[in-house]
Amino acid sequence: MNQENFKDQLKEKGLKVTSQRVAVLEVLDLNRGKHLTTEELYELVKAMSPDIGLATVYRTVQLLLDMNLIDRITLDDGSIRYEIAEEKDKLSGHHHHHLICLDCGDIVSFADDLLENLEDNIRKTTGFEVVDHEVKLYGYCRACSEKHL
The missing domain is CATH 3.30.1490.190 (Ferric-uptake regulator, C-terminal dimerisarion domain)
Structure with missing residues (x-):
């Protein structure tokens, strides 16, 4: 997902473009093909943006799900993992x-x-x-x- 498209989508919805939101999406984009838990995502984002909190990552993940920019997979062990939504999946x-x-x-x-x-x-x-x-x-x-x- 292009960061500029993401920023435009946030603005269209009347939402703030924050560095934390952009960082979460960027980490997911950089880790395409990986299926990250929120905690794993938090650790990766924290390396880029040390001031981010876990609650912010949880809220951003929910926002990205609502915007159909990421996908969720629930495993039988109860863990929930996230990955960037592929354009071809959204189209199909x-x-x-x-x-x-x-x-x-x-x-x-x-x-x-x-x-x-x-x-x-x-x-x-x-x-x-x-x-x-x-x-x-x-x-x-x-x-x-x-x-x-």
């Missing part, structure tokens, strides 16, 4: 999916959306209109699979 109306390693905990994003045919079939047979879905597949990453052989 669907989020990408995640592969979660049961051994090392690594999270890998993948974009293949093979559920479109299923969604079409559901709509045709039941009249139910699927507007979104989230897929999390659990297993072992390549490195952990090789360890188990």
Whole structure:
């Protein structure tokens, strides 16, 4: 996400453009492909902006979610992680999916959306209109699979 676009969006909504808000978005943008907890995000932002507080990061994360600039993934261990929203996901109306390693905990994003045919079939047979879905597949990453052989 371009910082200038972000600043413009904040102004359009009548919100202040603060260095802390920009820093949170910048850290998420610099860590594309990573799935950060709020606490991890806070530690990274604090390195850039030492005066920021954890509460400010929490409020900024909520703002970014409300603006559809970031995505949230909830894992079965109760942890909530965030990542920058990809433009192609926003255009398609669907989020990408995640592969979660049961051994090392690594999270890998993948974009293949093979559920479109299923969604079409559901709509045709039941009249139910699927507007979104989230897929999390659990297993072992390549490195952990090789360890188990």
